[in-house]
Amino acid sequence: MSLQIKIEKTKFPKPKPNQDNLGFGQYFTDHMFIMNYTEGKGWHDPRIVPYGPIPFEPSTMVFHYGQAVFEGLKAYKTTDGRVLLFRPRKNMERINISNDRLCIPPVDPDFCVEALKTLVNIDKDWIPEAEGTSLYIRPFIIATDPYLGVRNSKTYMFMIILSPSGAYYPGGINPVKIYVEPRYVRAVRGGTGYAKTPGNYAASLKAQDEAHNEGYVQVLWLDGVEKKYVEEVGSMNVFFKINGEVITPALEGSILPGITRASTIDLLNHWGVKVTERRLSIQELYEASENGTLEEAFGTGTAAVISPIGELSWEGKKMIINNGKIGELSQKIYDTITGIQNGRLKDEFGWTLEVK
Incomplete structure (x- = not known):
């Protein structure tokens, strides 16, 4: 794209929030x-x-038919004052995968990364520096035709907003309790499960509310056909260490191809840890818990990075993992990824991009 970005700076800067109580x-x-x-x-x-605020007509198509996609990534400020992004081009490549599924025109990933860098550079004073904080970045695209017929929109709006944030889960890196959902389904192969579109998240809210009412932080989804195979947690991909081998569900069209997931697999391969992408039944997982070979479990995602799982509840049966404590491998992955993201560790993989 040979486009020039126009810049209009605010005349009324807002006060910055307290870094110790950002939430997400x-x-x-x-x-x-x-x-x-x-x-x-x-x-x-x-x-x-x-x-x-942005004014839209009540008939704007995104409100009625949900033609929208989004992404999530973060910016970090290093101790020497540099600003780093973590694999931003991967996000812009993935938004085009979602675009294709939702019949939204593709964007130029390189131009969008440059736009992102420009925006972050303008608002870099908003990047929090307290431990565990970052600047969360939300790119999204919505259909904007004022029309009530069911068809692709002819107009769209691409936006990026920024949010200084703390830990996604209130407990931070402490292990979370997860409820294995037996009734509702999130996605099936052939659907939109692999796309990052709002409808997927709306479909998960009912089960998530019910899990919260039972004292669980998130839901672990099973496949939508047999309700037998592990897929993903509501906001994370999921990994299990069983008898020394790390297993994560294979990407078969109903699971979001997470960027933190891919980074975790790259790290495990780099360290020589056996990692396998395959179908994993909840029964196999339960049996591993019962015979003592389920050693660790954790989720991966942009918001939480790594979230260790200390308990799974399935059909009234509790799987307590590593005595409810974070595992050694989970901690190592978290320390390595966050270390690369905030510049404390050398980036051997070329994952970070400096904002200048």
Whole structure:
């Protein structure tokens, strides 16, 4: 794209929130990026403007048919003042996979990374520096035609907003309790499970609410056909260490191909740890728990990075993993990825991109 980004800076900067009590996704920086798409014209008018409400007609298609996709990544400030992004091009490549599934025109990943860098550089003073904090980045695309017929929109809006955030889970890196969902399903092969689209998350809310009411942080989804095979946790891909081997569900069309998931697999291979992508039944997992070979379990995702799982509840049976404590391998993965992200460790993989 040979596009120039117009920049309009705010005249009314907002006060920064307290870094010790950020929560997740509650505060937003002074600026946002916007770019429009019009059929026959392509993507156009990229701009950075003050953060604020956007007016839409009640008939705007995204409200009625859910034609939308999004991404999530983070920016980190190092101790020497540099600003690092973690594998941002992977996010822009993945948004095009989601775009294709939702019939949204593709974006130029390189241009979008440059737009992201420009926005983060303008609002870099918002990047928190307290332990465990970061600047969460949310790119998203929505259908904007004012039309109630069921078809692809002819116009779209691509936006990026920024949110200084703390830990995704209130317990931080402490192990979480997960409920294995027996009734509801999130996705099936042939559906939109591999795309990062809002409908997938809306479909998960009912089960998540019921799990919260029972004292569980998240839901572990089983496959949508047999309700037998482990797929993913609501906001994370999932890994299990069984008898020295790390197993994660294979990507077969109903699971989001996570960037932290891919990074974890790369690390395990680099360390010589056996890691296998395959179908894993909940029965096999339960038997491993019963015979003592289920050594560790953890989720991976942008928001939490690594979230160790200390307990799984399945049909009234409890699987207590590693005595409810974080495992040695889970801790090593967390320390390594976060160390690379915030510049404490050398990036041997070329995963980080400095914002200048």
